[in-house]
Amino acid sequence: MATVKDVAVLAGVSTATVSRVLNGHPNVSPEARARVARAVEQLGYRPNRVARNLRVQTSQTVAVIIPDIQNNFFVSVVRGIEDVAIARDHILLLGNTDDSLSREARYIDVLLAEGVAGIIICASDGERSCVAVRRAVEQGVPVVALDRQLQGLDVDTVLADNVGASRMATDYLIANGHTRIGLIAGPDYLTPGRERREGYEQALAAHGLPVDPGLVKVTDFRPSQAREAAQTLLDAPEPPTAMLVCSGLMAVEVMREMAVRQLDPRRDIALVAFDDTVLNRCLCPPIPLITQSTYELGQAAAELLFARMHDPQQPARTLRLQTRLLLPESVPAAGASPASGRQPS
């Protein structure tokens, strides 16, 4: 590989001049500029970024760390980040942690050691992830928390309006006459888990309904746990007449369990779920879904990151993005049993 030195020799100038040309410095004569350009062309020279990064102590790379690359929610968010990064002439590197704290820490450490310009992270644990993330912050590497807050770290954060979403969904079920509403919730150590439960409780309280602890099943968002939670709820002596499922992947499992029991969400037990995956759009039958603006979530996170890269001093901001309740057709009122005819697809 050709180096600046080679280019300098061929162009008959010093390496300093080559570098100035390459980086668009103003005080270079047009001739020098032209000769360097020709030499670069001739040698097929491409600057070594490792050397550059070492010298300037920064890079044109930003990274995003997500817990599950198979979950369409995160992937869709990544798309939003990606487009912003590309537009800013950076490249985006993606790390997948599989919800493993150690893998997450490893990614962070390597990225820092490799001099990444910024990190967007959807932490696998709102509290315990902070140990590793803090290292980034301390090194002055901009960090944006995505979808999940970093407990006790003062960083830019982009979140969905989980409380509002959950409350809206619960309100909706209550409006349809349900009073015994099961909740298949996420863990307290993750923002969406915590806040979605809060929205649910707020809605119940607003309607003077009690929170029955027996109706609330806390999971760690893993589909297998959703299955168990659904079984417990459905096996209860007095099962709920509706359920709010706090993740899309979990909803798929809940519906599998209901199918086994010949329960139809339009007839027997109403279901509303957060929409994480493309899968949800294909559920048979369709159910009401809480959709999040995933792409915009990613965009917003990337914008915050670049803003901070540009001005590291500004105070940390937290953005909340709207959610929507997406109704398929109609949802059964509690007690009713219309069993609308099925139709293909």
Added chain:
Amino acid sequence: MATVKDVAVLAGVSTATVSRVLNGHPNVSPEARARVARAVEQLGYRPNRVARNLRVQTSQTVAVIIPDIQNNFFVSVVRGIEDVAIARDHILLLGNTDDSLSREARYIDVLLAEGVAGIIICASDGERSCVAVRRAVEQGVPVVALDRQLQGLDVDTVLADNVGASRMATDYLIANGHTRIGLIAGPDYLTPGRERREGYEQALAAHGLPVDPGLVKVTDFRPSQAREAAQTLLDAPEPPTAMLVCSGLMAVEVMREMAVRQLDPRRDIALVAFDDTVLNRCLCPPIPLITQSTYELGQAAAELLFARMHDPQQPARTLRLQTRLLLPESVPAAGASPASGRQPS
């Protein structure tokens, strides 16, 4: 951030000794080792990989470039790669190109400039992608082609048995009495597009059936084109009695179009599709799917990559991985019209 120098001073040794300790060289006294370890600990020292990479001209990072991060096929392959990379104590960086040649080239250039140790690429164009990839090969950076061959580049390659898969699927339809089988194919410039068509034609030929060009619609694998192709086929004066769809995302669109026309794949027009996405497992109704061992595909690619990183001289290998035809329940024979009763989910 602390540097080797700081560690050296604190430990009372030279930077050379620090480096030797850090890299596990044999000839270091136990005391020196201990003192360095303590200094490292005390300072929270972490080696700067940029500097290291510059010096040793390599890194512990491998990259995979895929055309569509929203397509579960690729993502699942990535998981296979990832696990191997982690096991080999490397980290994996993922680039998504959205089928854009320019983005692909940009990723490759940046990765090379950043000194990546190896690249696994699922090219967005079997021929035109080679321009950029060739630069990697010429720089001596190991490259593995994944799922799609790089025309005219002699690199390690991992492929699915596309011909066999397609032939098996077509055989299956023929065995069920179909003679007019539509093909919604992929483009010739991608291995899966080309080979799946070949398998289809081989199967027809083996049974003495003619290849009717009117039944073959070539697409670029984009779902929207699948929709058009399906429309054309179904609108034909003599429509096919069965269709083989060469990608999972396309199959979803084809089924949408059939649903609009009230056509049931179990009753009216048989359907077999390649299984790319989780979506396919949730199709209503389910159809026969050709499944590929995506995870193993990724694993194999990663193994080839590491093998080559270890020994750059070995001749390029091409691996073919088996596929399976996954039957849901039963598929209608041509002309039959059983319309088995529907059941939830």
Added chain:
DNA sequence: ACGATCAGTGTAATCGATTACATCAGGCCT
């Protein structure tokens, strides 16, 4: 006409690691 300013350029230091080479002490062999 003389100093100040400035455009254009080069020399060499620098980023933070690795490592070739030099050095030195001690042990061993003859």
Added chain:
DNA sequence: AGGCCTGATGTAATCGATTACACTGATCGT
């Protein structure tokens, strides 16, 4: 005792860029 090997360590070169600083001539203002 002298030479040789070996283990442990240090000095300084090196990777390939950027850039502080120095220098040269030319231009300009007074």
